[in-house]
Amino acid sequence: RESGERLEAEGGCPDARLSGVSKQRQAANARERDRTHSVNTAFTALRTLIPTEPADRKLSKIETLRLASSYISHLANVLLLGEDCRDGQPCLRYQDMILHGSAALSGPSLRPICTFCLSNQRKQQMDQNIKLSVNF
Incomplete structure (x- = not known):
């Protein structure tokens, strides 16, 4: 019960807090996918020149x-x-x-x-x- 009271004082229920972290992780994963795609596209372009x-x-x-x-x-x-x-x-x-x-x-x-x-x-x-x- 104390942890639930602490979570409410910190800004909400445990599910809301976890979903915020999950959204941050999803956003970071999306940025990494975009970065990887950009790097792979650059390598593909470079390969055509060699x-x-x-x-x-x-x-x-x-x-x-x-x-x-x-x-x-x-x-x-x-x-x-x-x-x-x-x-x-x-x-x-x-x-x-x-x-x-x-x-x-x-x-x-x-x-x-x-x-x-x-x-x-x-x-x-x-x-x-x-x-x-x-x-x-």
């Missing part, structure tokens, strides 16, 4: 973030080198420029592999093979 092989490959969120970062670096190298990257491998060419400039200091090192440069290289080789087969 070239993949095969083209319809579904990327996980972490793959999407990693490839997006790599693709941004690749595009930055394309812009940096401009006409000097006609071979489709701007990242390798950029690494060569850096290594030749500081080779004496750093010594031999491994070059990172850019999947976008490799993809461009494969496409160019396929195009050359098609041209050669057409000429024969």
Whole structure:
């Protein structure tokens, strides 16, 4: 009986108080669903901007973030080198420029592999093979 009297003094019956908490929880859940939907929509939009092989490959969120970062670096190298990257491998060419400039200091090192440069290289080789087969 004391707890009922305390609840009345605090603003109502136990059911009214619980329904207020429940409404707050429902509102918080709705906000979280909206936030999750917004994040998923952004990932879907980002996936459409990243070239993949095969083209319809579904990327996980972490793959999407990693490839997006790599693709941004690749595009930055394309812009940096401009006409000097006609071979489709701007990242390798950029690494060569850096290594030749500081080779004496750093010594031999491994070059990172850019999947976008490799993809461009494969496409160019396929195009050359098609041209050669057409000429024969």
